[in-house]
């Protein structure tokens with residue numbers, strides 16, 4: 001066949017493969033490796049065929065041009081379809097976001113994807129197309145319809161498909177509803193009343209380590225963002241694995257925290273573009289990710305060796321289920337490894353971000369500290385002599401403390417651009433607007449929390465909006481720091497226990513302020529959203545109360 005005809009046939013094949021294959025369903029995981037294999041095979045085939053007639057160099061060039069015709073036609077067809085014919089074509093959004101998912105890593109490049117989403121709502125309205133098949137929605141109606149228990153939206157065909165440990169999913173990434181339900185039962189059991197009492201004791205133990213550290217650093221600048229991370233890390237060691245890392249005493253990041261940050265950061269930087277994650281998994285993962293997985297597995301192995309039923313921790317419940325005659329969920333030992341990784345990821349950085357920003361809002365305003373101290377006075381020693389108890393720090397007993405926590409998590413939510421859900425095949429109606437089926441939808445927490453649609457003066461820290469000034473909240477349903485529905489945060493209660501105790505004890509024993517030279521700008525400016533928000537640096541000086 002003549003050269004021109006071959007090019008034409010190749011281009012036609014490109015268009016046909018789009019219309020017959022790529023256009024149907026989500027091909028984000030399988031298509032890239034296929035395209036690569038196809039290219040190499042086609043190139044080799046054409047090359048061996050043309051080398052005979054044209055010689056090595058000319059044969060190679062001819063083969064390349066013919067195969068490029070295929071890809072140029074394929075991608076041109078995809079782009080034209082996405083702009084003019086895609087079911088989401090009428091939704092507004094940045095032009096390049098409609099054309100290619102490669103726009104997502106660009107949006108997420110500086111770790112400010114959550115802020116960019118909030119800006120998009122200002123520019124484009126309440127529903128914005130942020131990728132060829134993705135929408136972000138600013139609406140309490142969407143929040144309910146996407147996340148509530150009866151929702152037909154699912155995690156299938158989304159980024160969750162590629163997050164696993166050697167093929168084993170964890171509670172958060174499992175996409176099958178029934179599988180999720182049975183795992184959730186095991187996890188929920190790990191947060192029963194008796195277990196929570198034990199976890200509170202661990203949390204208090206960690207608080208005392210933190211108080212001890214502060215006593216040794218009196219008058220010196222303390223890297224408060226770092227310690228805000230070490231506190232939940234230590235807590236997770238005890239509550240998750242009955243282990244003690246000693247990181248607060250050392251005063252520096254444990255390697256585990258480093259691996260955690262790099263692993264999460266690289267996913268965050270991709271802006272939920274997930275075929276590179278699938279590809280990386282297929283070739284064994286990045287060295288940091290593998291190191292993180294190994295450490296988490298080692299912690300499981302260590303816990304299993306000393307399997308002590310008396311010791312309350314989350315692993316105890318997962319292992320118990322695995323060792324039972326008829327496991328509810330943990331049918332394979334690998335599942336425990338996968339869950340242990342989820343535990344480290346979900347339970348450390350989240351509390352870390354909440355604490356860092358809580359210290360920030362307290363340190364910058366002595367009046368807030370003073371008011372909190374006054375509230376704490378009658379609560380100190382109320383149930384336990386010489387101690388604070390979570391029981392006495394609830395919303396009814398300590399409204400101002402909880403208002404500070406709520407307001408901090410409203411403004412600086414740790415999971416600020418939470419995960420997507422795929423709409424059911426029949427589509428979904430949100431605020432009277434029809435969203436087609438099989439579309440990835442996000443209801444981004446940060447943008448919801450900072451929207452003037454739901455909160456008056458949304459960018460101002462006003463804890464009183466949760467107490468004496470309720471008029472500053474237009475729609476309370478928009479506040480969902482732990483999400484809602486079947487995937488609501490399983491660690492919500494322990495997260496609140498840790499945050500309450502840390503803030504109560506610290507404020508009780510110490511007055512704190514920005515360290516000399518600290519202007520309080522970096523914590524927010526340099527905060528990076530790598531799936532979970534990581535606060536920028538903040539240095540404070542802590543002075544023991546007289």
Ligand code: HEM
Pocket residue numbers: 171172173184342343346347348350351354413414415418419420481482483486487488489490491492494495
């Ligand atoms: C301030 C602290 C925390 C915040 C703001 C937070 C927030 C969230 C959010 C928003 C989700 C839903 C994510 C999604 O599906 O898009 C979630 C899920 C989850 N969280 Fe948390 N979390 C916190 C602390 C914790 C802690 C301490 C643990 C562990 C003990 C934990 C374990 C989990 C797990 C395992 C899930 C998956 C639940 C499921 O899919 O059923 N979280 N969290």
